Structure formats: C-alpha cells, structure tokens
Amino acid sequence: MTTITYATRDSVTMLRRNLKHLVRYPSLTLTIIGMPVVFLLLFVYVFGGTMGAGLPGGTGSAEGDVSRADYLHYVTPAILVMTVASVANSTAIVVAKDATEGIIDRFRTMPIARSAPVTGHVLAAMAQTVLAVVVVLALALALGYRAGASVAGWAGAAGVIVLTGWAVTWLSVALGLASGSVEAASNAPLPLILLPFLSSGFVPTGSMPTALAWVAEHQPFTPVIETLRACLEGRDPGSDVWWAIGWCILTAVTCCWWAGRLFGRVRAV
Amino acid sequence: MTYRDTAIEVAGLTTSYGDHAVLRGIDLTVPTGTVYALLGPNGAGKTTMVRILSTLVAADEGRARIAGFDVRTQPDRVRRCIGVTGQFSAIDELLTGRENLRLMADLAHLDAREAGARVADLLVRFGLADAAGRRAATYSGGMRRRLDLAMTLVSRPRVIFLDEPTSGLDPRSRRDLWQVVRELLAGGVTIFLTTQYLEEADQLADTVGLLDGGRLVATGTPAELKLRAGGETLDDVFLALTGHAVATPADQDERQAAR
Numbered sequence A: 001m002t003t004i005t006y007a008t009r010d011s012v013t014m015l016r017r018n019l020k021h022l023v024r025y026p027s028l029t030l031t032i033i034g035m036p037v038v039f040l041l042l043f044v045y046v047f048g049g050t051m052g053a054g055l056p057g058g059t060g061s062a063e064g065d066v067s068r069a070d071y072l073h074y075v076t077p078a079i080l081v082m083t084v085a086s087v088a089n090s091t092a093i094v095v096a097k098d099a100t101e102g103i104i105d106r107f108r109t110m111p112i113a114r115s116a117p118v119t120g121h122v123l124a125a126m127a128q129t130v131l132a133v134v135v136v137l138a139l140a141l142a143l144g145y146r147a148g149a150s151v152a153g154w155a156g157a158a159g160v161i162v163l164t165g166w167a168v169t170w171l172s173v174a175l176g177l178a179s180g181s182v183e184a185a186s187n188a189p190l191p192l193i194l195l196p197f198l199s200s201g202f203v204p205t206g207s208m209p210t211a212l213a214w215v216a217e218h219q220p221f222t223p224v225i226e227t228l229r230a231c232l233e234g235r236d237p238g239s240d241v242w243w244a245i246g247w248c249i250l251t252a253v254t255c256c257w258w259a260g261r262l263f264g265r266v267r268a269v
Numbered sequence B: 001m002t003y004r005d006t007a008i009e010v011a012g013l014t015t016s017y018g019d020h021a022v023l024r025g026i027d028l029t030v031p032t033g034t035v036y037a038l039l040g041p042n043g044a045g046k047t048t049m050v051r052i053l054s055t056l057v058a059a060d061e062g063r064a065r066i067a068g069f070d071v072r073t074q075p076d077r078v079r080r081c082i083g084v085t086g087q088f089s090a091i092d093e094l095l096t097g098r099e100n101l102r103l104m105a106d107l108a109h110l111d112a113r114e115a116g117a118r119v120a121d122l123l124v125r126f127g128l129a130d131a132a133g134r135r136a137a138t139y140s141g142g143m144r145r146r147l148d149l150a151m152t153l154v155s156r157p158r159v160i161f162l163d164e165p166t167s168g169l170d171p172r173s174r175r176d177l178w179q180v181v182r183e184l185l186a187g188g189v190t191i192f193l194t195t196q197y198l199e200e201a202d203q204l205a206d207t208v209g210l211l212d213g214g215r216l217v218a219t220g221t222p223a224e225l226k227l228r229a230g231g232e233t234l235d236d237v238f239l240a241l242t243g244h245a246v247a248t249p250a251d252q253d254e255r256q257a258a259r
C-alpha cells in the first residue's frame, strides 16, 4: 500500500475511535444539540411575535402567529449555523482532553500517519455536525418552517453547512490543541457562539447602529447565513456565496496549518 | 558491530530542561536479544531517556540508534521497530480492553483475520479475556498495566521499552510480568527497562546501568556490579557507587499513592 492509503486507513481507524467516544459519552452530543434547540424555541416562542413583526415587510403589530411564523422563517438559517458553531465548541474540548491522555504519546511512538489523530477528530466532528443540523432542521420543520428550495437549493444549503462545519472544525481543533487544558478549551470557542448574534442572522443589519451594522456586514457569519438563507428560499445568493466560500477556505487552511504545527509539539508530560 | 547484534546504541546523549541538566553524556550499548535495566532514583532521568529513545523528544546533543536507525533523523524507521510502555497508563479508557487491542492492531495494519487472532491471543495471555468487553476505565491498576503492555506487543516490536513496568503491582503480578519478559526474550526481542526495584534488575537484566545525577555511574552485569562494590545486593552497589541509597519499594508505593 502507498503512503496515502496508509494515511487514509489510519485516519479511518482514528475516526472509528472518536465515534465510539461520542457514542459512549452521549451527554456531550446532547449538549451540542440542546443549545440550538433551546435558542430556536426561545427565539420563536418568546421573542418571535415581536421580532417577526419588526422584520421588513412584517405586520408591524406584535400579535399573532403570523409574525411568529415569519420570524421562524427568518431565524432558522441562523440557528442552523449556530448549531455548526455549537459542535465546534465541543470539538475543542474533546481535542484538548484527548491531547492530555497518555494514549496520544503511544500514538506518537507508532509508525502511523502523523496527521491521523487530528484527521480522525475532524471527521468525527463533521459527522456530529451533520447529525446535529439534521436534528435541529427537523425541529424547525416540525414547528412549521417551510423552505421554498428546489433540489439544487437543498444541495447548496448542504454544501454551505458542510463547508462551514469544515472551517469551524479546523478552527476548534487548533484551539483545542493550543489551549493545553480542558478548562481553557471550553472557553476558547466562545466567540464562535456569540458571533452569529452580531450578524444578519437574527435581525437585519439595517436595524443596528451604524458601527455595529458595519461589523455585522463584514464578519464571516453574515455571508454564510445569507447564502444558506438564499439557498433555502430558492433564491440566488449573489456575491455572498463567494464571500462565504472565501472565509471558509481561509479559516480552514490557516487553522489546518496551525493545528499541524501544534500537534507536532504536543507533549503529555 | 552491525544492527544485527546491536539493538540500541547511545553516544554522548545530553539533554536539559531549561538550565536543569537531566542527562549529561550517556553512552550505552544494548546487544540484540538482551535486557538492559536502567536503575535510578526518582528524577534521575529514566523517563527522559526512554522518551528520547522512543522518538518522543529530541535530545540536545549526542546520538542514539535503535536497530541501526537514528532516532532523530529516521524516527519513522525507529517507530517501526519499537514498542513502548510508558510509566503512566497509555490506554483508551472509553474503549473496552478488546477495542484497545484492536485499535493497536488496526494501526499496525494487520488484516482483519490476523488482528482478531492476535487480539484474542493477547487477551488470554494477559489474563484479560474475562474483562475484554468491559471499558478500560473499570480496570484495576494491575489490569491496566497488563493491558498497556499487551497493547505494546500487538505489532510484535523487536525492541521494547518498559518504563517502570511493575510500579504499583503486587508481588504476584510483578512475578507474572517478569515471566512475560522472559518469554519475550525467548522470542528474540531486546528489552530496555527502567526500574527502581533492585530485585527486578537482578532478576531480569543482562546489563544494569546505574543512573545518578544525569550520568551512568556504573554499568555491568548484576554479578559484576556486586563484585565491584563488594556487596551482596544491588542496594550495596548503589550505596557504594553513589554514596546514597536507591528508593525502596515502600518509597515508591508511597509515591504511587500520592498521585
């Protein structure tokens, strides 16, 4: 076998190990899915009536299920992206925990592909992302969310989720390796959770103060959420899609390189 | 000498953490098929030595070859020859004993049938067959140690490093482990072990190196060292050659308990 097939095989072995961990430690996955679920319910049932009425083209009155349904429609793409970020939060913790385990030193004395442990984490986190997004989307549909997307639109939406998941996963793997302890790792990705709020995901940027609106319009989550929204509504996302792809690739490549360097020096003393 | 007869070759190995010199010029040679015991008190640098020889950390100076391969420039070749059981447990607690061994077999690229047979064999040999389906987190200290060692052996390494393999084991488990070491030797492997137990070195080692203050203060067969120091036990030897005693098992058990 060639080096590439060995590297693939080792990565799949590591993926299997990480998936077993996820199954044996289900509370982490439940937390991951729990957070966006709570936010979805909160935003639709608590804030939804008022927020929906305030949307451009809204009824203007803070009453009725109409505004609530409008807001569900508006906020679902943001909640889906937040789900992706929520997985990243746990990935950083899992990676930091694993890096402190004795078995990592054992791996490092074995003739396995250097990248395999990290790749295994990335693949497991991607699987978790897909699972979590499907669950949250199913809940949104159950609450009455209706996407107007064609098959192409759904494919585009899936693409946005996977690409975003890939980028934030690499970011959280690097953060997990860099933090050096589980405690530090649990705080490191906090900006990832907060950043979606400062985007066009929950309210249109036009309703924000000028400075904040500028930040919201230029931060990576806005084009990602807008592209997802457009795909789900069956519209053409325009230039947002290129910004989204650019941000994701930039993040993933930078963090992949960073994680590689960090993994080289991880020492379990 | 060629790699055929020399499994481990170390010359001028020097390393420090900050301005704390841990190893100050270690030279040693371990012939293939023999046991070398590195004996030293807490903090002597035994683990550091094992970590350098097993490609985990680089020494500041000096050279080390395993089976003819340089640990610094050919780490992958070295890793293909070695198996390492570190001082602290290196098992996956969320996996079962069987899954831990299977993980090693998969990473050693054994095919499925071979892997299954190897895992089953090791489970029996290390008395873990009954507990094979339980998570390693539920294992006792002795079982963990055995699983740890079994994991090291999955890939059939030619050179095996054991860092304090019997610390925390009761006398019976200790003797069982010695028996395993003897069986491995019969299979032609080379073993580099560290220990604070004088009896252990006496029982197992062809060559003993006394590590103190970052230097090998004496090297020889257990019998030679006893002769040199004019003492009966390695305890006398250590006292005669270093001016202080080695830690006793009681000290060590205290240390384990403190963890």
Ligand SMILES: Nc1ncnc2c1ncn2[C@@H]1O[C@H](COP(=O)(O)OP(=O)(O)OP(=O)(O)O)[C@@H](O)[C@H]1O
Pocket: A269, B017, B022, B040, B041, B042, B043, B044, B045, B046, B047, B048, B049, B087, B196
């Ligand atoms: N990562 C590190 N950073 C700083 N100092 C270290 C590090 N690792 C080891 N040391 C120091 O190097 C010295 C040797 O440590 P080492 O672990 O090799 O000793 P040892 O002989 O294995 O001891 P023990 O019997 O307690 O396991 C000690 O003084 C230790 O404090």
Ligand SMILES: [Mg+2]
Pocket: B046, B047, B048, B087, B163
């Ligand atoms: Mg040690």
